[in-house]
Amino acid sequence: MEKTKTNPEIVEESLVDDAEAVVEEENALTAEDQLQETTDDAEEEETSKAKWYVIHTYSGHENKVKVNIEKLVENRGMQDLIHEVVVPTEDRVEIKDGQRKIKTRKMFPGYVLVKMIVTNESWYLVRNTQGVTGFVGHGSEPVPLTDEEVRRMGIEKIFIKLDIAPGDSIKVINGPFESFMGVVEEVNFDKQTLKVRISMFGRDTPVELEFGQVDKI
Structure with missing residues (x-):
């Protein structure tokens, strides 16, 4: 004759089942988290492999080449290999009729x-884009820019360690105020920016610059 389970036994079995279900759910979540972490690490590793390269184009075709490459990358789903295309520009200060005007021009025509x-695959896409004449490098081998070159060009934000404080003298090394001298008034290490007083045409002009735009003197 089958023994009828008492209420305490039924409750105990129910609690055991609930506990096992919780453990299984936690294990599933842990596995999912580990998979996500692995995926994130892989994506970060892939991104870190990407470097900046210089390609030569027909004169005046720089913006067209940029657009053409971006369209090809999107159409072929190659965003994981080709991350960004840039035509570097800079603002230059021009004085005309006593008026200061800022004009934008290509840094590297x-x-x-x-x-x-x-x-x-990525080399072939870029090299054969209409308007491109080749990569800058040794022979057919593209040579990436160094971190210092990237910083100097200002094409990507790179954390810079700069030993500088209010009262220090600086020289502007790129941007619209290139070659001007100035005195630091404020330093923002989080944003990597400086407020500098520059002497222009006999007058002090306050400007904000990035760490990568100045050299301490």
Whole structure:
């Protein structure tokens, strides 16, 4: 004759089942978290492999080349290999009729910068884009820019350690105020910016600059 379970036994079995279900759910969540972490690490590793390369273009075709590459990357789903295309520009201060005007011009006419992971596929896409005449490098081998070159060009934000304080003298090394001297008034280490007083045409002019735009003197 089958023994009828008492209420305490039924409650105990129910609690055990609930506990096992919780453990299984926690294990599933842990596995999912580990998978997500692995995926994130892989994506970060892939991004870190991408470097900036310089490509030569026909003069005046820089912006067209940029647009053409971006369209090809999107159409072929190659965003994981070719991350960014840039035509570097800079603002220059021009004085005309006593008025100060800022004009934008290309920093490197005839060149376009591409942040990419070089594979046969990505190399072929960029090299054969209409308007491109080749990569800058040794022979057919593209040579990436160094971190210092990237910083100097201002094409990507790179954390810079700069030993500087209010009262220090600086020289502007790029941007619209290139070659001007100035005195630091404020330093923002979080934003990597400086407020500087620059002497222009006999008058002090306050400007905000990035760490990568100045050299301490």
